[in-house]
Amino acid sequence: MKKEKVIVVFSGGQDSTTCLFWALQQFSEVEAVTFDYGQKHRLEIECAEKITQQLGVKHHILDMSLLNQLAASALTRDDIQIEEGQGGGLPSTFVPGRNLLFLSFAGVLASQIGAKHIVTGVCETDFSGYPDCRDIFIKSLNVTLNLAMDDTFVLHTPLMWLDKAQAWALADELDALNFIREQTLTCYNGIIADGCGECPACKLRQNGLQTYLATKAGQEA
Numbered sequence: 441m442k443k444e445k446v447i448v449v450f451s452g453g454q455d456s457t458t459c460l461f462w463a464l465q466q467f468s469e470v471e472a473v474t475f476d477y478g479q480k481h482r483l484e485i486e487c488a489e490k491i492t493q494q495l496g497v498k499h500h501i502l503d504m505s506l507l508n509q510l511a512a513s514a515l516t517r518d519d520i521q522i523e524e525g526q527g528g529g530l531p532s533t534f535v536p537g538r539n540l541l542f543l544s545f546a547g548v549l550a551s552q553i554g555a556k557h558i559v560t561g562v563c564e565t566d567f568s569g570y571p572d573c574r575d576i577f578i579k580s581l582n583v584t585l586n587l588a589m590d591d592t593f594v595l596h597t598p599l600m601w602l603d604k605a606q607a608w609a610l611a612d613e614l615d616a617l618n619f620i621r622e623q624t625l626t627c628y629n630g631i632i633a634d635g636c637g638e639c640p641a642c643k644l645r646q647n648g649l650q651t652y653l654a655t656k657a658g659q660e661a
């Protein structure tokens with residue numbers, strides 16, 4: 441374990457909660473930051489708060505409501521339906537540059553609290569059309585943050601090359617599978633744990649979990 445401070449970009453969902461457990465295993469001092477951008481489901485913020493309390497992690501909530509002024513999306517507006525990207529287009533949950541903004545603010549916060557490490561759950565493998573989830577973007581932003589603040593931050597992306605089943609495997613390795621299954625919110629309809637089962641986020645999460653559990657059962661048999 442590194443005797444260093446880390447800040448985890450944290451939404452209360454499966455991916456960032458897995459990252460939080462990963463950070464707790466890797467670093468001696470862990471803090472989390474959640475961005476409040478007017479999510480349709482306030483439960484997301486409550487969920488994030490509850491998890492950090494349970495894990496004894498200091499939690500920062502930053503107001504990013506300006507995101508709504510810049511770009512309305514299905515995550516913040518009731519009148520926009522959640523749809524998969526059609527014909528290679530971006531899904532309606534897309535807010536352009538969201539990770540660019542979040543990670544830049546996380547960098548400023550890291551500098552304020554004296555953290556050299558920033559963890560984010562972005563993932564290129566189940567690339568859903570978000571260009572700022574790509575590994576090349578993260579590496580580029582890492583250089584930019586260091587130049588902007590004359591610092592030596594390290595951006596960590598433990599999920600970058602994992603598919604959803606492998607992300608559950610990592611959660612299990614970290615002894616956090618049940619916690620993540622029961623306490624996290626991924627569902628676009630705001631239903632905690634196993635969710636509504638119908639929305640794209642639930643389907644992705646369930647498929648990954650079933651694949652992982654089937655592989656595990658196969659190995660144990």
Ligand SMILES: [Zn+2]
Pocket residue numbers: 626627628629630631635636637638639640641642
């Ligand atoms: Zn759902």
